[in-house]
Amino acid sequence: MAGDESAYAVFLERVARHVRGFCRRRIVHGGVEPEDIVQETLLAIHLKRHTWRQDEAVMPWVYAIARFKLIDAFRRRGRHVEVDIDDFAETLAEPEKEASMTRDIDRALGGLATVQRNVVASISVEGATIGETAHALGMTESAVRVALHRGLKAIARRFVQD
Amino acid sequence: MNTHDLIKAIARDAAAPRPSLGLLLLGACGLASVIAAIVFSTLLGPRPDFAQAAHTSRFLLKFVITATLAVTALFQVAELARPVSRSSHRVALLAIAPAILLAALLMEIATIPAAEWGARLVGTNSLICLTMIPLIGMGPLAVFLAALRYGAPTRPGLAGAACGLLAGGLAATFYAAHCFDDSPFFVATWYSLAIAILTLAGAAAGRFILRW
Structure with missing residues (x-):
């Protein structure tokens, strides 16, 4: 795995x-x-x-x-x-409607810090790689990895809190 | 964001390191023991006649019982830290410490005249026992709960209670070195009560802290 x-x-x-x-x-x-x-x-x-x-x-x-x-x-x-x-x-x-199916995660995504939200959106919705995201957002690759990991953790936490 | 997009984001995070849960729990045991030792030596310290007492079976039996409780509770914590338990019969291990205590009680009943039972049960420092064991165990309980947050307990209340039992067994093992009351009557009453306080505290805290 x-x-x-x-x-x-x-x-x-x-x-x-x-x-x-x-x-x-x-x-x-x-x-x-x-x-x-x-x-x-x-x-x-x-x-x-x-x-x-x-x-x-x-x-x-x-x-x-x-x-x-x-x-x-x-x-x-x-x-x-x-x-x-x-x-x-x-x-x-x-x-x-398709949109109503995923209201929770969109709300969670909306609550993220801007950098984390941009990184998660770039990789998920736009399907970019770590490298492409780093280039597009002017970040280092390791900063993108950290923001992605923290973003996913924050989304999971918001699921539990709502 | 649809599920397919979420999977893309998760897959890109696959390389993030995941330290072993077992190692983390062992580390937590080490840290909890250090905290318990510091609180114990600051507030109490061993009883003055520790060296002589160490030759009496009643005194030593207290450590056997409390340490057994701590070790068997640790197995439960490790089991409840994961969504799937490996074996359900591990719960039976928790009966070992009470069984030893029960045997000690029967020995006491057989060898000590009934007139002395009451005095031995009440002891000389039950209030200190009831306050010090929870006090020594508070820090370790917090450490174990924090470590379990890294796990995935599907029964948070029960997992918290197991943490409380473990913290109680650990705290009682330290406290036993200070305690002057060595009779199984005293241990069965006051140690149990003090450990129960930590167990209930762990169960209550677990419901809030161990959500994921």
Whole structure:
């Protein structure tokens, strides 16, 4: 799981598919958006990857984290006031928009320090490499790496706080 | 940002170093022991007749019980630090220290006349025991909770309680060198109560501190 970026990305895409199915089967009615849990789980898997023992199967570890994140999300959302579904009848009839699926991470991204936000946006949305980002933002490569790592940690923290 | 974009960002961060969780916990044990030793020697220090007492089995048994508790609690902390536990039967290890204490209690009941039981249970310094063990254990508890933040405990309250138990066992091991009451009656009552205070504090703190 260490080192090779493209192999890691392939692994994370596979994890995302599994966790998406896992969450959709368990989120029966609204309040918690499955894609928020997928993203939260991916960040946790990345930032807590040292808690996986190398001699153990990886998927039970992935599902243990996904289950924890799902329960935690239900618990957090549970604090909010329930509203009558009739209020949203019209909205619910609308087809699900792509933008509404990822509201949590965009809010988290918006709360980052400017440098971290620029670095994360450059690498994720624009798909730039570390080197390209460093060149575009006038930073050293190691500064970009640090900003990226801190940015991801800050996003994960904001997921838990909201 | 969609999930695919997030994965691109995460993959670029793959090279960030990840120190071993086990090593970090061991380091935490070392730091916690140093803190406990400093607080103990500043506030209390060993009892004056330490050398003579070290020849009596009751005195030595206190260390066996508290150290056993600390070691078995450390296994629990290491287990609860990860989302997947390796073996569920490790919980049974926690019964070893109470089992030794129970055996010592039975020996005491068999060898000491019933009229003395009350006096031995009340002891001479129960209030010092109840304040000093939590005081010595506070720093170590903070260290263990901080170390667990690097882990991924899926049961934060329980993980915090295990940290409290570990801090309590460690603190009681130091405190036992000062304590004049060596009877298992005293240990079972006041040491347990003092360690329970740290365990409850750990459980309460864990719910807030160990979120990730």
